[in-house]
Amino acid sequence: MAPQDPAIPHDGTLRVLSTSDLADIDITLADVVDTVEQAYRTLADGRSDNPRKLTVKPTDGHSVAYAMLGRDGERNVVAIKTSFKHGLHESREQQHYYTTLSIYDDVTGLPVAMMDCGRIGSLRTPAVSALLARECASPEAGTALVIGTGTQGRLALPFLLTTLPQLDRLMLSGTHPEGTAAVRAQLDRYFPGREVELVTDLEQAARDADVVxxxxxxxxxxxxxxxxxxxxxxxxxxxxGLAPSTLHRADRVIATSEAQMQVTGTDMADADGRLPAVDVELPAVLSGAASARTSPAQRIFAYNSGLVVTDIALGHRFAQLAAAQGLGTEVALWR
Known part of the structure; x- marks a missing residue:
């Protein structure tokens, strides 16, 4: 479990945390994993709420916006996450992306914080992958392969080593030198001395890997x-980075949320547009109500889609750390 959180002072003002404010907060990978895991356990216990997100998109597809409302029953907070991406037909350099999280205390009824949610997502997603790997990997797992060197790929290996410290061979498949350098830098930051092997034969690397x-x-x-x-x-x-066959021919299918997988995983559908049923969801596994793996030889497919309760828990953790360090700008928005 995450360490006892410091109290956040409430005086009716809204603490606004910018990208630079959040960048100054030091948090361990273990703390992130524990916070995310606690959010899943609370959801499985029925003490949190995670409704389906709302989506709006113009007919020409040039932008997309999401709104996600949730309640964390462990921390007694409610929050709204919004995401807006503009310029989907443009190159990545010309696109605009904004995501925010607004948190309110459900005990006092007062606002907690509003923050840029970029760093929250960049930490939450690889933490969830690491939890999936911990629960689904075979006991003898020693080799991991990460495909991609973007935002999520850069922290994938450090988080995997946090939950699976026995991994002794780390492989990376990527085509962008800048991204590869960033992956190596993050690995050295959190696990000095560990090396990552850049692979060019993806098939052979996948055949060698216990975790992909x-x-x-x-x-x-x-x-x-x-x-x-x-x-x-x-x-x-x-x-x-995975072909649909890895899902359809898997011996067992795990998802953070089957409902979200049915909505966002359509690119993995078969020729008839169908996705296979999910055998178990991650919250049930983490709560002890179900097992991810039931046989050592099973090939398991795991689908990682974000649940807003994990953003809420991690965002609240950052708000607590920010308050303790005096970071952010207090805004009297409702005065």
Whole structure:
């Protein structure tokens, strides 16, 4: 469990935390994992609420916006996360992306904080992948392969080593030198002395791997096939990099949320547009109500889609740390 959180002072003002405010907060990877895991456990216990998100998108598809409302029953807070991405037809450099999280205390009825949610997401997602890997990997797992060097790929290996410290071979499949350098830098930051092997033969790397985490962007040509995976392997889909066969031919399917997978995982559908049923969801596994793996040789497919309760828990943790350090700007918005 996460350490006891410091109290957040309430005086009716709203603490606004910018990107730079949050960048100054030091938090361990173990703290992030514990906070996210606690959010899943509370959801499984029925003490939190995570309704389906709302989406709006113009007919020409040039932008997309989401709104996600949730309640954390452990921390007794409610929050709204919004995301807006503009310029989807443009290059990445010309796109605009904004995501915010607004948190309110459900005991005092007062606001807690509003913050940029970029760093929250960049930490939450690889933490969830690491939890999936911990629960789904075979006991003998020693080799991990990460596909992609973008935002999610850069912290994937440090988080995997946090939950699976026995991993002794780390592989990376990526095509962007800048991204590869960033992956190496993050690994050295959290696990000095650990090396990552840059692979060019994706099929052979996948055949060697016990854990495969696919984080690549939508334009990737990487696509691991089911028959490449060894018995007992787990493949975790965050972005792209896995072929649909890894899902449809899996011995067992795990998801953070089956409902979200049915909505956001359509690119993995079969020729008839169908997705297979999910055997178990991650919250049930973490709560002890179900097991992720029921046989050592099972090839497991795991689908990582974000749940707003995890953003809320981690955002609240950052708000507490920010308050303790005096970070942010207090705004008397309602005065």
């Amino acid at each position: 985490v696919a984080t690549a962007g939508g334009h990737t040509t990487a696509a691991v096939e089911a028959h490449w995976l060894r018995p007992g392997a787990v493949s975790i889909l965050v972005g792209h």
